[in-house]
Amino acid sequence: MSWLHTTMNSTLGKKVLMALTGLFLILFLVIHLLGNLQLLLPDQGAAFNIYAHNMASNPLIRVVSILNFAFILTHVVYSIVLTRLNKNARPVGYAVPNKKSAWASRNMGILGTIILLFIIIHLKGFWYELKFGKVPFVEIDGIMMKNGFALVQAAYSNPIYSLIYVIAMVFLGFHLSHGFQSAFQTLGLNHNKYTTFIKKTGLAFSILIPGLFAMIPIIMYLKSIT
C-alpha cells in the first residue's frame, strides 16, 4: 500500500484529508445543532435530556463520536502539517502584502486555532462534566437520567461564558465561509453548472448554522435573568 501512502502524503493528498474531515465536521455541526435546539423548547429540558440520554446509550452514536474525535484530530494535525509546509515554501516574505483574496481564506489557521480553543473549553464544560463530573439526576417518564439541561442552563446564566460561545461562532462562521466551498474545490468538484450553487449554499450555511448555535446561549442567558 505504499502507493496510497505516497498519494495521501502529497500536497494534494493532504488537502483531500482536510476537505473530507472538514466536510464530516460540517455534517456533524448540523446534527449537533438539531439536537441542541431542543434546549429552547418550553419543557424544562425534558426533550433535550431524553435525547442526550438516548445518544449516550446508543452504540452506533458511540462509534460516530469516536470517529468525530478522530476526524477533529486529523483535521488539526494536518492543518499544522500544511501550515508548516506552506510557510516553508516562502522563506522570505514580501514588504507589501498581497490582498487579492478573501481575508478568511488567508487566515484559516488563525480561525481554526481559535475554534480549537473553543472546542477545548466546550468539551471541558459540557462533554467532560456530563461524562465524568457530578451532574444531578432527574426522573423523566420513570427513567432516572443525568440532567444535562440543568448543567447547560447554569453555564449560560454566566454572561461571560455565553459571550465566549457567541464570539466563537463568529470565528466558525468565517472558517466556514471559506471552508465550505473550498472543500468541494479540493475534491475536484468545480463546474460551471453547480459551483455557483455550492458557493451560495456555503455562504448561507456559514451564516445560518453558527447563527442558530449562537442563539442558544443568548436566549438561555436572557431567560436566566428574567
Added chain:
Amino acid sequence: MEEKRNYTLKIWRQKDANDKGGFVTYPLNDISTDMSFLEMIDVLNEKLIADGQEPVHFDHDCREGICGMCSMVINGKPHGPKDAITTCQLHMRSFDHGVTITVEPWRAKAFPVIRDLVVDRTSFDRIIQAGGYVSVNTGGVPDANEIPIPKKIADDAFDAATCIGCGACVAACKNASAMLFVSAKISQLAMLPQGKVERASRAEDMIAQMDEEGFGACTNTGACSAVCPKEISLEHIARMNREYFTAKFTAKKS
C-alpha cells in the same frame, strides 16, 4: 495626452543568491505616462550606469506579454495594479504623480533570487520535463482535422494553454503554490485526444515533481487566478485534482 510624472522607487537589490539583500530608494523624475513599466526601469538603469553604479537586474524578453519573462511584484501585486496583463504591458499612466512604488522579486523557495529582481524559475522547466508533453510518433504529416475535437473542448484546452509560465501565481499565493501553473499544463493536454494517452502518468509525475521542488499546497484562496495575466481559472486546479486521484486510484502501479 502624454504627461511627465515623478516617482520614488523602492527596489529590492541583492548581489547574488547568498546575499541578504535589501531595498534601495531611487527618486526618478520626468517619466512619460506613455512609457511601459520596464521602459521606466530602463531609464533608471541608464542613469545608474551614467553614475557608475550597477543597474537593476530584471528579467524580460518579448515585451509584448507573451513570453512570461518579466517578473516583478509591484506594490504587493505580481505584474502590478492592473488585471490580466504582464509587467511589460503596464504603463506609467497607471501610477499617480509623486507616489512611491515598491518593486520586489517573486518570493518562493522554489524560485531563488539570482540577482535583484531576477529569480531562477527552472523548477517550472523540471515540472514540464516530468510530463508536460505528448509523445508522438513522427511519421507522415496527418491531414488537418483528422481527429475531430468539439469546439467547447478545444476552447477549454486553449484557455489552459494560454498560460505563459511567468510564475505570478506562485508569487501571489500565500503558500507559494504552483497549482495554477501545473493545473493549466495538465489540463491543456488532458482534454485533447493526443494528450489522453499519457494523462495518468503525466498527472502523477508532474505533481510529484511539483512537490519535490518545494512549492506549497493549495488553500483555494484564488489569489493566483486574480493576478494571472492570462486569467487562468481555478477550474483547472479542480481538474488537476481529479486527474491526480483518478490516476492514483485507477492506473496500474509502475
